[in-house]
Amino acid sequence: MSDTALAIVKSGFDMRIRAESWLGGVLLADDIPITDGSESRDRSLAIPEQITLSVPRTDGGTSWEPIEPDHPLAAYGQMLRIDYGVDLPGHTEWINRGWFLITGSEADGETISVTATGLLQLIQEAELTAPFQPSSTDTLVSVIRALVEPALTVSIDSQLTDRSVPLSIQWDTDRLGAVTEVLNAWPADAHVTPDGYLSVEPVGDGTTPVLSLTDGVGGTVVRWQASASRDGAYNAVVAQGEDGFGNQIQGVVYDQEPGSPLRYGGTFSPLPVPYKFSSPLLTTITQCRDAAATTLKRLRRTAARKFTVTLVPHPGLMTGDIVSVTGAGLTNALCVIETLSLPYSPQEMTLTVRVL
Known part of the structure; x- marks a missing residue:
């Protein structure tokens, strides 16, 4: 996003949504009328991206009811490209939100409800x-x-x-x-x-924040995510494989992150609480240890401290982005976005961020 668009987004703006429909590389429609909708992303899901759209049944003499298999809103391979527009003086800056595979379209009165997912659905x-x-x-x-x-x-x-x-x-x-x-x-x-x-x-989180979020500034609200459970909490990972001679091998990595509530040797448990997995793709002890360390990083995503943040919609944010958060007792804390919900009509945006 340009600095001008970023400044406007932080204080509120007039949004626009542009949706194109493509099938087999052919453009079917370049200006689908969107009356409402939302986009959600969750890094923990196999298919992280989901969108819903509301489209009028007819608009300007055009029928948006997907009766034919090659209709722009049919679900026979049609893909939507979504752009989020920010009105600037004299022009609109468009931010690409990605491509989504239509999974269903249904008429309900004078509205067509469309659902689509990320391309990993394929x-x-x-x-x-x-x-x-x-x-x-x-x-x-x-x-x-x-x-x-x-x-x-x-x-x-x-x-x-x-x-x-x-x-x-x-x-x-x-x-x-x-x-x-x-x-x-x-x-x-x-x-x-x-x-x-x-x-x-490579697996890992960045270190440079793309945005600073401060509780009470510009309509931003930062709250602790009030949930705690021992389910899915581990302080060690055991990755097992098999070497070229058929011998079982393994690598073990312990959570030794300073400040981690699950840190091995800390108060969570006096004993190792291991997550175990095996793969024939692991053929050396080094590979087992590397895989165990990476798995531990992924497990921290679910067990780490999290905040819920509501703010003015920011079409430049994606899951995995680093943000700086001030609020709920923290000052300029580096956090990574794990989930987000971006409205396609004037409403609040919601983030779940994990403290690094």
Whole structure:
């Protein structure tokens, strides 16, 4: 976002929503009339992105009821590109929110209700029709590409180190589950970019905040998320694999983060409370330890302290972004956005942020 748009967003603005519908690379409609809707993102879900839209049944003589299979709002492969507009003096600045696969459209009186999800829906639906077993020349990169492309183009971060894949591994049906297993063993993270690519990159949080949020400023409200549970709380991770001689190997990583309420040796438990998983993709102790450390980072996302933040809608924010939060007893605390709900009509935006 430009500095001008960012300044306007912080104080309130006139929003616009632009929705395009595409099918097989062909533009079906470039200005779908949106009367209401919302977008939600949750990093803990297999398919993090969900949107709902309300569209008039007819508008300007155009019917938006998806009767034909090639209608812009039908669910036969139609994808929506959503842009969020901020009115500036003399023009509108558009922020791309991404591509979404239409999963359903239903007429209710004079309104068409549309639901759509992130593009990983394509991978989740496409169960393997035959067992998938890597060849002797396959690597982590080639396996990810074989599982995902051509539904999504894969972009691999140059910081990741590729390696060969053992021939003993086989996946029977769950394509997205196979992708997740490769990512966990690498270790790596993946998300769909606003341009529709699957970006595979190292696991970790950034350090530079994209926005400062202060309780009581500009309509922002910061509250502790009032929930606590021992379910899903661990202070150690055990990752198991198998070396080239068939011997079982493992790597163990303990939560030793200063200030962590689950820290090993702290008050949470005098004993290790381990999360265990195994994968034939792990063939060395180093790989097991790296995978265990990455898994521990992911587990902290659910167990860490969290805030709920409500604010004026900010169309530049995405899950995974770092923000600085002042409120609820903290000052300029670095936090990462874990979930968000962005309205497509004048309402408050809601974030769930995790304290780093």
